[in-house]
Amino acid sequence: MTKAHDIHTYTELQRQIHDDLRIQHPEWVQPNGESPICDSYEVRLMELLADFEEGRTHSTHAAPVHENM
Numbered sequence: 001m002t003k004a005h006d007i008h009t010y011t012e013l014q015r016q017i018h019d020d021l022r023i024q025h026p027e028w029v030q031p032n033g034e035s036p037i038c039d040s041y042e043v044r045l046m047e048l049l050a051d052f053e054e055g056r057t058h059s060t061h062a063a064p065v066h067e068n069m
Helices: 010-024 036-061
Strands: none
Touching: 010 036
C-alpha cells in the first residue's frame, strides 16, 4: 500500500488521479502505455470540476434574493 500525500494544486490532483487510475486498473492500460478508459474518466472528471467551478462562480456573483414581507 502506498502512503497518501497532501495535494496542494489542481495540477497535483490531476497527476494523482492519472497515476492512481492506472495503478488501480492495470487491465485498462494497453501495452503501449495508453489507456482510453482512464483518459475518458479523466476528461469526465475535468468536465465535472469545470461545471462545479462555473456554478460556484455564478452563485458568488449573483445578487441576493430578498422576499418582500
